[in-house]
Amino acid sequence: MTSPNPRKRCAVIVCLTVTAVIVLLVLLIVILGFTVYKPKHPVTTVNSVSVADLDLSLDLTSGVKLNISLDAGINVRNPNRVGFKYSDSTAYLRYRGKDVGEAPIAAGRVGARSSTDMNITLTVIADRLVSDRNFFSDAASGTLPFESFIKLDGKVRILFSFHVTAYATCDLQIHVFNRSVSQKCHYKTKL
Known part of the structure; x- marks a missing residue:
């Protein structure tokens, strides 16, 4: 019986060692990816809402004149260990289930484990609001x-x-006489 060639035996050991190291590295990366670096939901909060403009008058010749604008301060917090990149979005203002105003939100990026503040102005489309019977x-x-x-x-x-x-x-309650706003917000995230 002849013994195997020492070079072949050494090559097999090196090949098995390299394969085992690669498998362990891939396994480590996958475990880290699904534990430490698991994607988390960004959180959008509305910090403040105030009346920027409120003009409501009744004119017998031209009808109802209405102009309402709301300023909102928004915060987007990213709890992830990597950046969160969001696309162009829109904030909507609804009155009794109907869209009556909107404000664009430009695309942007929030860095890893940080937050960003933004201000938007929601402008009411008067025709949609006044046409509601309530x-x-x-x-x-x-x-x-x-x-x-x-x-x-x-x-x-x-x-x-x-x-x-x-x-x-x-949910916003705009108090017409003193131009104040009371709010109750709800936050939801989805992956």
């Missing part, structure tokens, strides 16, 4: 009920790209 009774009572809706779609890239979405909705 508007005049709400205006006469002194409180207009609105809802704001913000949705940010984006991606985080951890080994692969993961699509994430953050929502923020707020």
Whole structure:
């Protein structure tokens, strides 16, 4: 019986060692990707809403004149260890379920484990608001009920790209006589 060639035996050992190291590295990267670097939901919060402009008058010749603009301060927090990149979005203002105003939100990026503040102005489209049959009774009572809706779609890239979405909705009560706003917000995230 002849013994195997020492060079072949050494080559087999080196090949098996290199394969084992590669498998362990891939396994380590996958474990880190799904534990430490697991994608988390970004959180969008509405910090403040104020009345920027509120003009409501009734003219017998031209009808109802209405101009409402709301300023909103928004914060987007990214809890991930990598950046969150979001696409162009829109914030909507709704009155009794109907879209009556909007504001564009430009695409952007939030760095790893950081947050960014932005200000938007929601402008009401008067024709849509005045055409609602409840508007005049709400205006006469002194409180207009609105809802704001913000949705940010984006991606985080951890080994692969993961699509994430953050929502923020707020129930707003605009008090016509003193031009103040009360709000109650709800936040939802989705992966």
